[in-house]
Amino acid sequence: MSDAFPVVGIDVLRPLLDRPRVIESVRRALIAHARGQVQSPMPGQLLFTDPPGDCHIKYGHAHGSGSFVIKIATGFYGNSSRGLPANHGLVVIFDANTGAPRALLQDGGWLTAWRTAAATVVAASVLAPPTLRPVGIIGTGLQATLALEWLPEVFGSRPCVVWGRSATKARALADIAGSTERRVTAASRVEDVLDSCDVVITSTPSQTPLFAAASVRPGTHLVALGADSPGKQELPVELFQRAARVLTDDHAQCLDHGDFGAAVRAGAIRADADTVLGVELDVPRPFERGPDDITIVDLTGIAAEDIAIAGLFAELLGLLD
Amino acid sequence: MSDAFPVVGIDVLRPLLDRPRVIESVRRALIAHARGQVQSPMPGQLLFTDPPGDCHIKYGHAHGSGSFVIKIATGFYGNSSRGLPANHGLVVIFDANTGAPRALLQDGGWLTAWRTAAATVVAASVLAPPTLRPVGIIGTGLQATLALEWLPEVFGSRPCVVWGRSATKARALADIAGSTERRVTAASRVEDVLDSCDVVITSTPSQTPLFAAASVRPGTHLVALGADSPGKQELPVELFQRAARVLTDDHAQCLDHGDFGAAVRAGAIRADADTVLGVELDVPRPFERGPDDITIVDLTGIAAEDIAIAGLFAELLGLLD
DSSP, rough: OOOOEEEEHHHHGGOOOOHHHHHHHHHHHHHHTTTTOOEEOOOEEEEEHHHHHHHHHHHHHHHOOOOEEEEEEEGGGGGGGGGGSSSSEEEEEEETTOOOOOEEETTTTHHHHHHHHHHHHHHHHHHHHSOOOOOEEEEHHHHHHHHHTTTHHHTTTTTEEOOSHHHHHHHHHHHHHSSSSSOEESSSSHHHHHHSSSEEEEEOOSSOOOOGGGGTTTTTTTEOOOOOSTTTTOOHHHHHHHHEEEEEEHHHHHHHHHHHHHHHHHTSSTTOOEEEHHHHHHHSSOOOOOTTTEEEEEOOOOOHHHHHHHHHHHHHHHTOO | OOOOEEEEEEEHHGGGOOOOHHHHHHHHHHHHHHOEEEOOOEEEEEEEEEEEEEEEEEEEEEETTEEEEEEEEEEGGGGGGSSSSSSEEEEEETTTTTTOEEEEEEEETHHHHHHHHHHHHHHHHHTTSOOOOOEEEESHHHHHHHHHHHTTTHHHTTOOEEEEESHHHHHHHHHHHSSSOOEEEEEEHHHHHHHHEEEEOOOOSSSSSSSSSSSSOOOEEEEEOOOOTTTTOOHHHHHHHHHEEEEEEHHHHHHSHHHHHHHHHTSSSSSSSOHHHHHHHHHHOOOOOTTOOOEEEOOOOOOOHHHHHHHHHHHTTTTTT
């Protein structure tokens, strides 16, 4: 029962990051998940109050794969004020034929961050209105930053507008993310994002809606990725009443703790009114939006994505040969 | 988000094993769990069919502790026939103030094995009849072997009788475990164990009852620890009808996949008829058995035990200073 397995640090992982390959593997994982080709029980969760924090355990096995994956990610949002990173994590890859651990990716939460960025841009592009208006980002944390970095993979040089509770952080983020190829500006009010953008990504740890439903223009496509634990909420529930299409990365998870679930519990939408994102990605004829349709993608993060990115890096590292 | 933490291998852990301290910390953990002083959601689980195996994720946080623990253990029982260990595992200790991983115990499943051995001898002794008849062990795998090794901690030189499906393995185990201080013999029939012993421990991956309820003598105390996943069962459900006292390490877990749950689903016992083991350990006046009482402890393994043993080794290693 003595196990020896390679421990791979973030310094080894980071140079191997290939955004298009991560995006493609996450897109395929969303489809495999929707097809029922991944054994992935409801994630495990520990919630802390003093100080506030959460720990998510996502784990699963893609049918037929020679390995399975357990991913642990923590978020302690008060860390930032102490100059510490808010997110941590690690990923363990096991041999599905023997149960032996094969590799530990000491990723510090980066694999989760990257697969979330990939899911974000996949979700942003899947129902995006066919315009060239800016893409809005609400939030200035790690996932908002990564969304800004990864958006060109699907939207090219389309400009972006950022808003955050801290105007200073929003300006700093816009300064860093902007370039001669792509204009990124900071908005002074959240409504300015909603007014100017056709695609809006919310990426905050908020526990209350970030804006009023009435502020959302017809024709807007929203991607909400902040609500990954019970008690979190970014979108006003009334927005779901107005939505022509609601996609969820996982029906049960989004019902349990996503913005979709909050809307269902408030009676704003029926519990069976969502379509699974992977189904939308998989069907030959996806939803065709009308010019005034409001569409929403609720992302809670699924084990299939963790398995996919861990498998990709394991392959790049030759860990499972 | 760059995390560096010590990775401690089994070679470092093994010399630190102190059975009495492990038993005491597991006993306290069972009590803390029963008192509701441990945040420990239902364990995560992956089940595999080809080859058959399972993976258990147990995790939690003892109230007020500066750390929390995630324990992963796998069992692939076909490994043995390929000359490979059946069990693997690892334990991660996190800082409950920041969410950062503090240490990885690359224990290969041994911490789980040891805390299970500790829980086994605690359970064997808690309601043991006041006789000096032998203690029976049904099973010849790792936990049966460890039970034999650890029993002297609570029963001194009380003799033991072992039975397994493989008579060869049972004889080999008896030869290894026996000594001039303690007689250990192999039984040729499972009924011989039930006839000669007052305390009987079942430790097998069986999916069907190991013996008939009628074979169990009045006055027997049974500890069943094999049923740690849905589909496993060691005790005949009728035995629960005859039991004067049924203890469970965790009510919900034992109801879900322990022998207790199988008996409840078969209608042999009411779902609220169990007492939590930690309560029995905690009360000033424990259950007083009559000479003909049959008593059962159903063990499924709880996160509180994993937290306790991980914390003990972390303390011995000075990992959390």
